[in-house]
Amino acid sequence: MRTLSDVYIIGSGETKYGELWEKSLRELAVEAGLKAVEDAGIYSKDIGILYGSSSLAGSINGQNDIGSLIADFSGLASSNIPAIRVEASSASGAAAVREAYLAVRSGEYDVAMVGGVEKMTDIYGSETLDMVGTILDREWEWFMGATPAAMAAMTARKYMKDFKVEKESLAMLAVNDHENASKNPNAHFRNKLTLEGAMGATMIADPLNMMDCSPMSDGASAIVLASEKYVKAHKLDGIKILGSGISQDYLALHSRDSLYRLNSTVIAGRNALSKAGIKQSEVSFLEIHDSYSIYGLIELEDLGFAEKGKASQLVGDDIKLNGALPVNPSGGLKAKGNPMGATGVGQFVEAYLQFKGKAGERQIKNPQYGLLHNMAGTGSTSLVHIVGGA
Amino acid sequence: MGELSSIWRESTHRYRLVGHKCGNCNTVYFPPRDICIKCHRESIGKIKECNMSGKGEIVTFTVVHDVPPAFARQRPYIMALIRLEEGPMLTAQIVDTDPGDVEIGKKVSAVFRRIREDGKSGLIQYGYKFVMES
Numbered sequence A: 001m002r003t004l005s006d007v008y009i010i011g012s013g014e015t016k017y018g019e020l021w022e023k024s025l026r027e028l029a030v031e032a033g034l035k036a037v038e039d040a041g042i043y044s045k046d047i048g049i050l051y052g053s054s055s056l057a058g059s060i061n062g063q064n065d066i067g068s069l070i071a072d073f074s075g076l077a078s079s080n081i082p083a084i085r086v087e088a089s090s091a092s093g094a095a096a097v098r099e100a101y102l103a104v105r106s107g108e109y110d111v112a113m114v115g116g117v118e119k120m121t122d123i124y125g126s127e128t129l130d131m132v133g134t135i136l137d138r139e140w141e142w143f144m145g146a147t148p149a150a151m152a153a154m155t156a157r158k159y160m161k162d163f164k165v166e167k168e169s170l171a172m173l174a175v176n177d178h179e180n181a182s183k184n185p186n187a188h189f190r191n192k193l194t195l196e197g198a199m200g201a202t203m204i205a206d207p208l209n210m211m212d213c214s215p216m217s218d219g220a221s222a223i224v225l226a227s228e229k230y231v232k233a234h235k236l237d238g239i240k241i242l243g244s245g246i247s248q249d250y251l252a253l254h255s256r257d258s259l260y261r262l263n264s265t266v267i268a269g270r271n272a273l274s275k276a277g278i279k280q281s282e283v284s285f286l287e288i289h290d291s292y293s294i295y296g297l298i299e300l301e302d303l304g305f306a307e308k309g310k311a312s313q314l315v316g317d318d319i320k321l322n323g324a325l326p327v328n329p330s331g332g333l334k335a336k337g338n339p340m341g342a343t344g345v346g347q348f349v350e351a352y353l354q355f356k357g358k359a360g361e362r363q364i365k366n367p368q369y370g371l372l373h374n375m376a377g378t379g380s381t382s383l384v385h386i387v388g389g390a
Numbered sequence B: 001m002g003e004l005s006s007i008w009r010e011s012t013h014r015y016r017l018v019g020h021k022c023g024n025c026n027t028v029y030f031p032p033r034d035i036c037i038k039c040h041r042e043s044i045g046k047i048k049e050c051n052m053s054g055k056g057e058i059v060t061f062t063v064v065h066d067v068p069p070a071f072a073r074q075r076p077y078i079m080a081l082i083r084l085e086e087g088p089m090l091t092a093q094i095v096d097t098d099p100g101d102v103e104i105g106k107k108v109s110a111v112f113r114r115i116r117e118d119g120k121s122g123l124i125q126y127g128y129k130f131v132m133e134s
C-alpha cells in the first residue's frame, strides 16, 4: 500500500502583473513557467504532470487547452506528459495548485508543475467586463445587469448598514495593499495610496469606487511541487503545503442565506487549518482574495480572524507588514493585481518568497505559517491552503 | 442561434415571473430549480410551476456606473436584491425612480421591460424589472 507523500513547493516564477501590451498569452505563461523550473533547479524532463490555469483564455484570447499550450512552448511537448487546464473562474489558480498537490500527495507523481496565466488587455475594457461577468450566474444575475462589482457593492451596502461599518474600513484594505505593492517589483500598481485618495476615486458601483476594485491585469505565475522522496533524493529544500481545503456554495448570491457570510470560505478555511493541525493564532501572514475591498473584510471574519461584523477593528496597524497579522504582503488583488487564472498561483509564489527570505523590502520576519485564500465569483467556490517552512 | 434559443427557453420565467414549487415540502423557488434543495430525490417529479405575485422588498441595492456593453444606454442604473412575498430572493433592476429614493426595506413590484440590447446582433431581450410602490 502506498503512503501519502508530503508535498513541497521547490520553485516559483512570475511575470510582472499589469497591462503588458507587448506580451502575448503564451509568452507570459512560458516566462513564468521557465523561471519556476530554473528556480527549482530541476530539469524539465523531471516534470511528471502539468496543470495550467486560466479563467478567461477561451473567451478573451480564443485559446483553450492552456495545459498543452504551456507544455508545448516550455519545450515539453516531446515528453508527452499529461497537461490539463483547471478552471474555477477567479479561483482557477488555487484549484490548479490543489489538483497538483493531490497528484503529488497521492504518490502518483514526484514533480508537478502549475502555471496560471491571464491576458486580459487584448480586448477593450467593457468587453473584458463582459467576459469577467462569467464568474456570476449568467442567466439570473448577469443577464439582469449585475456585474461582479455590483454584487460586491450590494454585499457592502448591507454589511455596512447591519454592522454600522464606515466606508473608511473598506478603503483601509486598499491602502494596505498599495503600501505592500509599492515594495513588490512585480506588482501592477506600485504607487502608494492615501485614505483620501481611496475614498475619493471614481464610482464603479455605489458604495464601491475604483479603489475598492481589483484591476484587470495581464500576468502569469508558476510553481513547482515535489514529493518528499524527490526532495530528499535531490537534497532540495522547499516549503510545505500543510493543508488544502476547498468548498462551494450556491452560484448566485440571491440563493444564499447571508449576503456577507461566505460559507465556502468558512468551510475551506476550517478544513485547511484542521488538515494542517494549526489554529488561526499560529498564522504569520495571510494572502486573501480581495477582488473587492468588502470581500477582504468579510473573509477575515469567515476565516476566523475576527468576529462577524468586527473585521474593521483589525484593518489598521495589525494588518501591516510589521503588524500582528500581515495581510496581503504581495500587494493583494487590488495592487499586486488580478490576472484571474494566475492570481491564486501568485499567492503561492508570494508565500514561497516569504518563507525563503526572498521577499525583499516586504519580507515578514520569521514566518511560521501562511494562509492563502482564493475565491470564485461572489463566493461560489473557495480554496484555502496552509503553507509553512519545511 | 445559441443565444436566441437560450432566451426562448427562459422566456416564461423571465416574462411572467413563473417559478417552481416543490410538491413535497411546498418551498417556492425563483429562479426555478428542477430539484428541491431540501427534499433532494424526494422532489423528483413533484416540482410544479408557480406564479409569483411580483411584490417584494429591497434587501440591498447599488447604482452601477461601470456597465457591460449590453447596458451602455441605461448607465447608470440601479441593481437590487429583492425578497419576493413568496420567499425567494432575486437579482433585478429598479427603474422609474431617483436613486436617492431607493432604500433597504422599501416595497417594490415587478414590471415587464426591455432588459438589455446585444451590441453585435442588435437583439433586444425582455424580462422583469421592479418599480417602487407608492
Ligand SMILES: [Zn+2]
Residues within 6 Å of the ligand: B022, B023, B024, B025, B026, B027, B036, B037, B038, B039, B040, B043
Ligand atoms: Zn422540497
